[in-house]
Amino acid sequence: MSAATETPKPNLLELLWRAAPETGRGPRKGLTVDEVVAAAIGLADAEGLDAVTMRRLAQSLGKATMTLYTYVPGKTELVALMIDSLFTAMTMTPVEGRPWREGLAAVARDNYALYRAHPWAAAASPGRPPLGPGQCAKYEHELRALEGLGLGDVAMDDALAYLLAFVRTAAQDAAQSEAEREATAMTDHEWWQANGPLLAKVLDTERFPVAVRVGQAAGEAHDAAYDAEHAFAFGLERTLDGLAAIIPG
Amino acid sequence: MSAATETPKPNLLELLWRAAPETGRGPRKGLTVDEVVAAAIGLADAEGLDAVTMRRLAQSLGKATMTLYTYVPGKTELVALMIDSLFTAMTMTPVEGRPWREGLAAVARDNYALYRAHPWAAAASPGRPPLGPGQCAKYEHELRALEGLGLGDVAMDDALAYLLAFVRTAAQDAAQSEAEREATAMTDHEWWQANGPLLAKVLDTERFPVAVRVGQAAGEAHDAAYDAEHAFAFGLERTLDGLAAIIPG
DNA sequence: TCGTACGTTGTACAATATACAACGTACGAA
DNA sequence: TTCGTACGTTGTATATTGTACAACGTACGA
Helix, strand or coil, rough: CCCCCCCCCCCHHHHHHCCCCCCCCCCCCCCCHHHHHHHHHHHHHHCHHHHCHHHHHHHHHCCCHHHHHCCCCHHHHHHHHHHHHHHCCCHHHHHHHCCCHHHHHHHHHHHHHHHCCCCCHHCCCCCCCCCHHHHHHHHHHHHHHCCCCCHHHHHHHHHHHHHHHHHHHHHHHHHHHHHHHHHHHHHCHHHHHHHHHHHHHHCCCCHHHHHHHHHHHHHCCCCCHHHHHHHHHHHHHHHHHHCCCCCCC | CCCCCCCCCCCHHHHCCCCCCCCCCCCCCCCCCHHHHHHHHHHHHHHCCHHCCHHHHHHCCCCHHHHHHCCCCCHHHHHHHHHHHHHHCCCCCCCCCCCCCHHHHHHHHHHHHHHHHHHHHHHHCCCCCCCCCHHHHHHHHHHHHCCCCCCCCCCCCHHHHHHHHHHHHHHHHHHHHHHHHCCCCCCCCHHHHHHHHHHHHHHCCCHHHHHHHHHHHHHHHHHHHHHHHHHHHHHHHHHHHHHHHCCCC
């Protein structure tokens, strides 16, 4: 075999950009990468990322398990493709020409909505996603909310990464507390009845005066369901205030 | 059997506070919960949380796999115990009486150091950890950095949660980028040589003018190793500026 | 027309958490 | 002192997981 002929295992970047060289030999492909990714997203949305096993995914597509490996080198790459696909399809509220604070708030809310709609993505997406088409379009769009404010290029990137990290974490925490609440087959009353005595014994105000006082106040203020949304609203204002400190004018 | 006799499966809270009722019947226990947790932490520190399997952990303790289930109801609870143990042992820089900004910066740095030393904990610890002894002591200590500043109790809790979420995410992103760099058996030069042509084709400045410009500047400014620490330093200042907006005076 | 590149698939394997039952230890009551 | 039993320990077993491998058949290019 010549060196030019050997098929290099498809790179993640090539896959993201759908730049795999087609050879035309052998049987026709029965699926496309997009179909596989779309089915995987549907499964993850419906039952969580844990439900996306190669077996179940293949079954939902009417193919054998190992067939998937024709389209995707492995599960890691599949998840990367799923996330980039989300980015490609996400709603991006127009931000250009608006006051910077409004624009960044819109960016944050779009991201929050995305991760709340697809909680598995918040947990799986890394701080710096690979440069797929979705990520690039998203990055371009979001940077424009920071363009023309007098920030240097590096500061623009820093600021955006900072904002996005906050949103992703907020959405992740929200999803997690929601999941815990659903998983616990216990009402708040039952939980307190079960754990109250121990906590009362152990949380004495001698050792933890501030913690007990503040914890009680916080617990009463937010009912658990509202907690996450409150944290997002609070954090968003703080984050924008923090960025204001480096934005001239 | 009478209802009073049945042994209720040990609660996570009881376990955290080591409040399991001792009966004294049957053979002596060959281990303690603390030994199990300490061994698990050692394993996680050395080889990551994935290496902490019930088999390997039991083996490192010289016991059979299922023996662990005498000490811990399951792996979920084990991880919670590991994290609370970390909290108990973490260094807590004194903060009382110092200017609030210094105190909060110290809190942030202590947390960052903890999660950088135990990267698995950053990934595994939830936004609101269970009320174990470690978490309670930590919460008490950290709240004191916010005490007496004119904030209401609820705002104190909000502010602390906001700061800690930032730190945890920053440490997590740092660990992840570090892990990726080590896992990739490729120098930056090799990577660019492999992926450069595709990226050059696909990242045209027509579609992504701002992204290409800013991305290039950011890429050149931070070499990957320094990137994470820079993001933490940048984000910490922004976070403190953001909190300054709600701290009177 | 035919060789071969490649899509498809069944089987196989190593690894996971943990359910279950057998076994033996040592305490508490007699 | 004796004996029943609560409980610590352990081996085996099961349902899952991702994916390596080899057999098989299809359809393009020479």
